[in-house]
Amino acid sequence: MSDYQAFTVHIDDRIAHVQINRPDKLNAMNAPFWREIIDIFGLIDERDDIRAVVLSGAGRHFSSGIDLALLSSVASELGADSGRNARRLRRRIKELQASFTAVAECRKPVLAAVQGYCLGGAIDLIAACDMRYAAADAQFAIREIDMGMTADVGTLQRLPRIIGDGMLRELAYTGRTVDAREAERIGLVNRVYDDAPQLLEGVLALARQIAEKSPIAVEGSKRMIDYMRDHRVDDGLEYVAIWNAAMLQSADLKQAMLAHMNKHKPVFDD
Structure with missing residues (x-):
């Protein structure tokens, strides 16, 4: 930089x-x-x-x-x-x-x-x-x-x-x-x-x-926590449902599940 x-x-x-x-x-x-x-x-x-x-x-x-x-x-x-x-x-x-x-x-x-x-x-x-x-x-x-x-x-x-x-x-x-x-x-x-x-x-x-964690999951977690500072619980639940409707299609979820089943450390793409 x-x-x-x-x-x-x-x-x-x-x-x-x-x-x-x-x-x-x-x-x-x-x-x-x-x-x-x-x-x-x-x-x-x-x-x-x-x-x-x-x-x-x-x-x-x-x-x-x-x-x-x-x-x-x-x-x-x-x-x-x-x-x-x-x-x-x-x-x-x-x-x-x-x-x-x-x-x-x-x-x-x-x-x-x-x-x-x-x-x-x-x-x-x-x-x-x-x-x-x-x-x-x-x-x-x-x-x-x-x-x-x-x-x-x-x-x-x-x-x-x-x-x-x-x-x-x-x-x-x-x-x-x-x-x-x-x-x-x-x-x-x-x-x-x-x-x-x-x-x-x-x-x-x-x-x-x-x-080392999924960058998709980390960003999603940060966004949800930030969102909940100013919204009701039901608003937050709706927001995370919409968010994960897209983000759960990421390859990171499959990678994490395979790593867990095979007992090895997952490696996530940027």
């Missing part, structure tokens, strides 16, 4: 490892970050040879959130007319939201590996991922409240379905820091690893396990 200013991307064994690569700036999300993440996840979505994604941060920290220089540049664009300022701000906010929507809507499962700081906008980012994992030193905080603003890039919309309404309200209203063990207890992360190397090793192993 192309060279990026804010990321490195490595593809190996059907896994895309997307790493925020600004360790000297605590992986703060600068202007190139927001543009590049849309391009990266768009390409991942298109490539059938990629079956899972690991998202991590280079250095000691996952990300300290939105780069303050970016916020300053947005402020400098504002003029005297409040109506035009509102239009300009809304457009910019929608652009930022689209960056994390690209992560959330990727057909491939996205696994976040978090060490050190995961603050502000970084919470929005991991909320858009399918699963989250942490090193023991990870620290999570919704910091927008301390900046006198409402989080606006996905935290308040996606986290209620992950950690529940009451806990989200506590964290959003107070801005307090959650350590790795509490994050695991409240369901923000699936598992805690002793340190960053073990974290990355463990998450890559999970991604490889997913990549």
